[in-house]
Amino acid sequence: MQENSGVRGVKSASRTVALLELLATRGDRPARLDELGVPRSSMYQLLRTLTDCDWVRTDTAGSLYGIGIRALHTGTSYLDSDPHVRAVRPCLDEASDAPGETVRLARLDGPDVVCLATRESHEYLRTISRVGRRIPAHAGALGKALPAEHPDDRLPLPRGPLRPRTENTHTECTTLLADLAGVRERGYSIDREETVEGIVGFGFALRYDSPAVDAINCSVPVARLSAEHEARVVAVMRETRTKIGSALPPASGAPDWR
Structure with missing residues (x-):
C-alpha cells in the first residue's frame, strides 16, 4: 500500500485487501494455500480469521479458499448507498x-x-x-x-x-x-x-x-x-x-x- 498524506499503510490490512482481491479475481477457481504467494504460517492465520467472518469460504477439507458471502453484502451496500x-x-x-x-x-x-x-x-x-x-x-x-x-x-x-x-x-x-x-x-x-x-x-x-x-x-x-x-x-x-x-x-x- 502506498503512503497517503503522510500516513503509513498498515501491513496486515494491506495483506488482507490483497488476499481478498486475489480471491475475487479467480472467479470459480478456488485457491490453495501455496498459490497465494505469502508465507504459509502468516497466511493460514489470516485465512482462518477471514473464514470465521465469512469474508472467505473454504471446502470441507480446509484446503481450498474462495471469496465469501460477506463480500457480496459489502458490494451491495456500496450500490445501495x-x-x-x-x-x-x-x-x-x-x-x-x-x-x-x-x-x-x-x-x-x-x-x-x-x-x-x-x-x-x-x-x-x-x-x-x-x-x-x-x-x-x-x-x-x-x-x-x-x-x-x-x-x-x-x-x-x-x-x-x-x-x-x-x-x-x-x-x-x-x-x-x-x-x-x-x-x-x-x-x-x-x-x-x-x-x-x-x-x-x-x-x-x-x-x-x-x-x-x-x-x-x-x-x-x-x-x-x-x-x-x-x-x-x-x-x-x-x-x-x-x-x-x-x-x-x-x-x-x-x-x-x-
Missing part, C-alpha cells in the same frame, strides 16, 4: 425498453470502468454486462466516454501498451487519441466491436461530476444495427442522460468522496 446509482436505475429501465437493447451504468476506477447497474435486452442474453465487471477504459463505449472528459495529457490510462480485447481494440495511443477527439466533437463514444465481437456500443458520460466519472451505454448486436436503429438508440440515450441529470437529488450535505 450511492445516490447516483439509485437515481440512474429507473432511467435505465426506460432506456432499455425504448429501443429494446441492453443498457448499463459504469464508473471509472483507475484505468478501468466498473459496471454498477445493467438492464438486459429481452432479445438476446449476454454475460458481458454483469455488475462488478471491469473493462479497460481504452476499450468500449463506456470506457472511451470517460477518458474523453479529460485532456489528452491527463488521460486515466495505464502506462505502456494498451491491451486488446478484440482485433478492433485500440492498442496504439495515436489511434485512441484520434477516437477520443471524435467523442468530444460528437458528444458520445462508439464501440464498434472493440470489447466483444458482434456488439456495437454507444456511451454517454454523465456530467454531474467534473470531470465525469460515470457513464451509461447501450449495446446492440451488429446483426440488428441499421442506420435508423442507431439513430434511435443515440436519441434515446441522449434523452436518458438529460433525465438522469434532472432526477439526481440535491448535492448539499453529501460527502465529497475521493
Whole structure:
C-alpha cells in the first residue's frame, strides 16, 4: 500500500485487501494455500480469521479458499448507498425498453470502468454486462466516454501498451487519441466491436461530476444495427442522460468522496 498524506499503510490490512482481491479475481477457481504467494504460517492465520467472518469460504477439507458471502453484502451496500446509482436505475429501465437493447451504468476506477447497474435486452442474453465487471477504459463505449472528459495529457490510462480485447481494440495511443477527439466533437463514444465481437456500443458520460466519472451505454448486436436503429438508440440515450441529470437529488450535505 502506498503512503497517503503522510500516513503509513498498515501491513496486515494491506495483506488482507490483497488476499481478498486475489480471491475475487479467480472467479470459480478456488485457491490453495501455496498459490497465494505469502508465507504459509502468516497466511493460514489470516485465512482462518477471514473464514470465521465469512469474508472467505473454504471446502470441507480446509484446503481450498474462495471469496465469501460477506463480500457480496459489502458490494451491495456500496450500490445501495450511492445516490447516483439509485437515481440512474429507473432511467435505465426506460432506456432499455425504448429501443429494446441492453443498457448499463459504469464508473471509472483507475484505468478501468466498473459496471454498477445493467438492464438486459429481452432479445438476446449476454454475460458481458454483469455488475462488478471491469473493462479497460481504452476499450468500449463506456470506457472511451470517460477518458474523453479529460485532456489528452491527463488521460486515466495505464502506462505502456494498451491491451486488446478484440482485433478492433485500440492498442496504439495515436489511434485512441484520434477516437477520443471524435467523442468530444460528437458528444458520445462508439464501440464498434472493440470489447466483444458482434456488439456495437454507444456511451454517454454523465456530467454531474467534473470531470465525469460515470457513464451509461447501450449495446446492440451488429446483426440488428441499421442506420435508423442507431439513430434511435443515440436519441434515446441522449434523452436518458438529460433525465438522469434532472432526477439526481440535491448535492448539499453529501460527502465529497475521493
